[in-house]
Amino acid sequence: MKVPYPMPRLPLSTIAWFALSCGLVAQAQAAPSNPQALLARHSCTACHAQDQKIVGPSFNDIAKKYPGKAAYLEGKIKSGGTGVWGNLSMPPQSAPDEDIRAIAAWLASGMK
Numbered sequence: 227m228k229v230p231y232p233m234p235r236l237p238l239s240t241i242a243w244f245a246l247s248c249g250l251v252a253q254a255q256a257a258p259s260n261p262q263a264l265l266a267r268h269s270c271t272a273c274h275a276q277d278q279k280i281v282g283p284s285f286n287d288i289a290k291k292y293p294g295k296a297a298y299l300e301g302k303i304k305s306g307g308t309g310v311w312g313n314l315s316m317p318p319q320s321a322p323d324e325d326i327r328a329i330a331a332w333l334a335s336g337m338k
């Protein structure tokens with residue numbers, strides 16, 4: 227491949243460092259840890275799926291219904307409830323606060 231301008235010769239260690247720090251930044255942005263992994267770890271996925279109703283509504287539907295409502299979602303996940311999506315009820319969830327907050331923020335932001 228011909229490059230129209232002289233490529234600076236970076237030492238391999240610089241390139242490796244750059245690649246590594248990109249990886250770290252990408253990981254930091256996905257934090258606090260991958261929401262999908264949290265959903266599986268806390269068994270939300272026993273009742274919820276991404277794009278179809280199981281026992282509870284799909285995460286797509288939840289995200290559509292509550293844009294920007296992270297605080298509401300956080301409270302609802304902790305306390306559970308019934309009557310919003312039908313007659314089935316969601317038991318209160320006992321996952322750690324920071325995990326529930328991360329899931330709520332992820333849903334409220336349209337799962338970005």
Ligand code: HEC
Binds near residue numbers: 282
């Ligand atoms: C035993 C089944 C079950 C489990 C486990 C479960 N859910 Fe639910 N979830 C439901 C049902 C049923 C509803 C609908 C409740 C209603 O209609 O008000 C619901 C509703 C929700 C809602 C919407 C609440 C609202 O006010 O509209 C969110 C958000 C939610 N669940 C998140 C979670 C998360 C996060 C977890 C895991 C920590 C989880 N759920 C675990 C059954 C479950």
